[in-house]
Amino acid sequence: MSQLFPRSADMWLRLALLLLFGGLAGVFVACVVLDRSDYVTGKGWIIRQPVPFSHEHHAGALKIDCRYCHDSVETSPVAGLPPIHTCMSCHSQIWTGADMLAPVRQSLAKDEALHWNRVSELPDYVYFHHDVHVNAGVGCETCHGQVDTMPLMNRAQTFTMSWCLDCHQDPAPRLRPPDAVVEMGWTTKQDRRELGERLIEENHIETQNLTDCYVCHR
Ligand code: HEC
Ligand code: HEC
Ligand code: HEC
Ligand code: HEC
Ligand code: HEC
Incomplete structure (x- = not known):
């Protein structure tokens, strides 16, 4: 062999192998980092909608309660998205001709639900309930x-x-009194942990075993 190849071939082979494995490790690290990045989880991403509905306007400036539009959030697993007639309770009188609201009028005329694109969504194999969280005081x-x-x-x-x-490891400092769950920018002068521990006791919130796999995967 040593006659067929020059001595330096061995070095080149080593270098090639080193680059190959180094490269593979790099790709692996990049995948792991990317897998948890905002790019993949979609954190902070804005999703386009058929109508540019503004929460800043409706929930902020007009102070419409979240539960007026998401009316099953306290009583069922899903929060629910508002049907067209909820919008029309106001928009049959105001902004009636606005271009922005054309899809709303069309779906009303055709008697078809407006299709909103989902912003927060879990994979099917994860079990989640809104009502338990909201009733336990998670805002x-x-x-x-x-x-x-x-x-x-x-x-x-x-x-x-x-x-x-x-949160499931230590929910206490993240809880609020149930009457503050829909409030935005809620603060308190009380110590959050003390308050949370009192709420857990008063409202009989089950915090043991919350990290067991079967809680979310059943
Ligand atoms: C006037 C009706 C209305 C009110 C009031 C309202 N929402 Fe909404 N909400 C909507 C509509 C319509 C959508 C679907 C379009 C979108 O995502 O913006 C939506 C979407 C959402 C979503 C995204 C759901 C998903 O995964 O696609 C969240 C979260 C949400 N609302 C929370 C709230 C909270 C919290 C409040 C109270 C502070 C609130 N909403 C008040 C109408 C309303
Ligand atoms: C309680 C009354 C009320 C309800 C319910 C309501 N709106 Fe509005 N909406 C308003 C008012 C008032 C304005 C105009 C505010 C202004 O121009 O100052 C408005 C403005 C808008 C605009 C114009 C853009 C903007 O935000 O300024 C769009 C689009 C809109 N609404 C969509 C919807 C949709 C879709 C629904 C149902 C999911 C809905 N609205 C439910 C009162 C309401
Ligand atoms: C413990 C965290 C948590 C709390 C508290 C919470 N949500 Fe959600 N919300 C989620 C998750 C997770 C999803 C996605 C659920 C899915 O895909 O199964 C979601 C989805 C939604 C949706 C999409 C439609 C639906 O029916 O699922 C709306 C609207 C919504 N939330 C509104 C609210 C409102 C309003 C409140 C407060 C009253 C609230 N959420 C409280 C975690 C939460
Ligand atoms: C900020 C705190 C917080 C976050 C974030 C949170 N949870 Fe919870 N979760 C709780 C608390 C507190 C309870 C216990 C409620 C009770 O027993 O009254 C609970 C209970 C549950 C239960 C048990 C419901 C039942 O049937 O008894 C499920 C399932 C669950 N959470 C799923 C999730 C999933 C999935 C996520 C993430 C998408 C999540 N939670 C995020 C605080 C949280
Ligand atoms: C509080 C809720 C909760 C509990 C408890 C929980 N999981 Fe998950 N699990 C989730 C959510 C939400 C996802 C999907 C989001 C993601 O990929 O991180 C998930 C995803 C997964 C996946 C998919 C692979 C992945 O990471 O994308 C596996 C496997 C898994 N869980 C296993 C487990 C095991 C094993 C346990 C018990 C030690 C467990 N989970 C406990 C909420 C939970």
Whole structure:
């Protein structure tokens, strides 16, 4: 062999192998980093909608309660998106001819639901309930951000498993009194942990075993 190849071939082979494995490790690291980046989780991303509905305007300036439009959030697993007639309770009188609202009028005329593109969505194999969280005193804001400042809705959190687990490990300092769940920018002078621990006791919130796999994967 040593006659067929010059001595330096061995070095070149080593160098080639080194580059190959180094490259593979690099790709692997890049994948792992990318997998948890905002690019993949969609955090902060704004999704286009058929109508440029503004939460800043409706929930912020006009102060319409979240539950007026998301009316099953306290009583069922899903929050629910408002049907057209909810919009029409106001828009049959105001902004009636606005171009922006044309898709709303069309879907009303055709008696078809308006299709909103989803902003926060979990994979099918994850079990999630709105009502348990809202009734336990987890604010909309904690999971969806300062919705009343969003001209277009964006995804405020990563919604990854570790994000869920961060709270499930220690929910106390993240809880609020149930009557403050829909409030945006809620603050208190009380110590959050003390308050949370009192709420857990008063409202009989089950915080044991919240990190067991079967809680979210059943
Ligand atoms: C006047 C009706 C109305 C009110 C009031 C309202 N929303 Fe909405 N909400 C909508 C509509 C319509 C959509 C779908 C379009 C979009 O994503 O912006 C939506 C979408 C959302 C979404 C994204 C859902 C998803 O995954 O696609 C969240 C989160 C949300 N609203 C939270 C809130 C919170 C919190 C409040 C109260 C601070 C609130 N909304 C008040 C009508 C309303
Ligand atoms: C409680 C009354 C009310 C309801 C319910 C309501 N709106 Fe509005 N909306 C308003 C008012 C008032 C304005 C105009 C505000 C202004 O120009 O100052 C407005 C403005 C708008 C605009 C113009 C852009 C903007 O934000 O200024 C769009 C688009 C719109 N609404 C869509 C919707 C849709 C879609 C729904 C149903 C999911 C809805 N609205 C439900 C009161 C309402
Ligand atoms: C513990 C975190 C958490 C809290 C608290 C929370 N949400 Fe959500 N919300 C989610 C998750 C996660 C999804 C996606 C659910 C899915 O895809 O199954 C979601 C989805 C939604 C949607 C999309 C439609 C639907 O029916 O699922 C709306 C609207 C919404 N939330 C509104 C609200 C409002 C309003 C509140 C407060 C009253 C609230 N959420 C409180 C985590 C939360
Ligand atoms: C900010 C805190 C917080 C976050 C974030 C949170 N949870 Fe929870 N979750 C709770 C609390 C507190 C309870 C216990 C409620 C009770 O027992 O009254 C709970 C209970 C649950 C339950 C049990 C419901 C039942 O049937 O008893 C499920 C399932 C669940 N959470 C799923 C999720 C998933 C999935 C996510 C992430 C997308 C998530 N949670 C994010 C605080 C949180
Ligand atoms: C509080 C809720 C919650 C609990 C408890 C939980 N998971 Fe998850 N899990 C999620 C969510 C949300 C996702 C999807 C988002 C993501 O990929 O991070 C997920 C995704 C996964 C996936 C898909 C692979 C991946 O990372 O994309 C696997 C596997 C998994 N979980 C296993 C487990 C095991 C094993 C346990 C128990 C040790 C567990 N989970 C406990 C919420 C939970």
